[in-house]
Amino acid sequence: MTTNTSLQKAPARNGVNVEALLGARAALTESPEGARFTWRATSEWIKGTHSRSTIHGFFGLGGEQAHRQKFQFDTDHPEVFAAEDNGATPVEVVLVGLAGCLSAGIAAVAQNRNIQLRSVKATLEAGMDLQGILGIDDNVRNGFNGIKVRYEIDADATQEEIAALVAQSQKRSAVFDIVTNPTDVTVTVRKA
Amino acid sequence: MTTNTSLQKAPARNGVNVEALLGARAALTESPEGARFTWRATSEWIKGTHSRSTIHGFFGLGGEQAHRQKFQFDTDHPEVFAAEDNGATPVEVVLVGLAGCLSAGIAAVAQNRNIQLRSVKATLEAGMDLQGILGIDDNVRNGFNGIKVRYEIDADATQEEIAALVAQSQKRSAVFDIVTNPTDVTVTVRKA
Secondary structure (H helix, E strand, C coil), X not given: CCCHHHHCCCCCCCCCCHHHHHHHHHHHHHCHHHHEEEEEXXXXXXXXXXXXXXXXXXXXXXXXXXXXXXXXXXXXXXXXHCCCCCCECHHHHHHHHHHHHHXXXXXXXXXXXXXXXXXXXXXXXXXXXXXXXXXXXXXXXXXXXXXXXXXXXXXXXXXXXXXHHHHHHXXXXXXXXXXXXXXXXXXXXXXX | CCCHHHHCCCCCCCCCCHHHHHHHHHHHHHCHHHHEEEEEEEEEEEECCEEEEEEEEXXXXXXXXXXXXXXXXXXXXXXXXXXXXXXXXXXXXXXXXXXXXXXXXXXXXXXXXXXXXXXXXXEEEEEEECXXXXXXXXXXXXXXXXXXXXXXXXXXXXXXXXXXXXXXXXXXXXXHHHHHCCCCEEEEEEEC
8 A cells, every 4th residue: 555655755854954045045136235255264374384274254244244163274285295294285175175165065955956965975186296386397287287076975866866966066166166267366465 | 893694694494394395396307207196185074064074195206195194174154154154164265275375385485585484474355246156147156256365474574575475485386376277177976
């Protein structure tokens, strides 16, 4: 004996408040000035190639906002660069941002499509030829020559539905855009 | 009574082993295959938009390398995105990478030019219009519409020398390159 209820999926519980996000989209469509955000970081040099960055306040929804707490990150160069390895290398931190952004998007899209996620694991690899940053060969770029992201996702969905989640996340990911497209950076300096 | 010694600057002590870096440059000029690095991150979804990334091993100098310890980073969305704010927002993490890379470069170049740094502080601001990631307006990009980096540097040098340090660091910065120029990202997915 089968009943209709066996055909109904339980609502997905991925921990993303999709109703609030859809509400925000509707509100910001009406008041686009609220959508203008400014993200910030401050950074202080410690010693050698070691720095500490702090994330706390940002601007958005028309006013000053703040994280619940300060987040601090140490960056340094590894010992094979004759440094002290007091933190992740700055290029590795970029990979962290990319992974975090894509995975957050996957969770949000899954929730919106009522797909229950069980695990989302990403492995990122980025090639870099040091001949760039060491100034050995001007034809070699300083940054990554490419990034490979491999997702392994356990979810209540088919391979095709899972692939579509990742594709949609990529389409709307801020960090994916920052890495794959050029962003203007202006640097100014003042002697203290 | 003045002596010649008063005209000689004490060697700068910024904590960067420039001799080792120049030695590495010479060695990698001879053996460019050693300059091919692969940086890695792994990431695991926790709940909602919260993920945890781990940095540990990387490939370079022809073999597997590892940091002295694992570095872990939590990323999440802020409460104004109806999330739990268990970590910095992924886009903010990109700013951390940019600050860490430029500041490490400033210290290395200062050491090479025998300029004593006393403090190096950076403030980064990046604009982002949420109409992009929310899919309100397809003409608005998902990522930053620009980044402003302000350095305030106390050093045993003129304003011009300090500005030149920052300019040289920018010229050889991996993360500056990654942000300002396009990088190819390939994403693959497997159902677990």
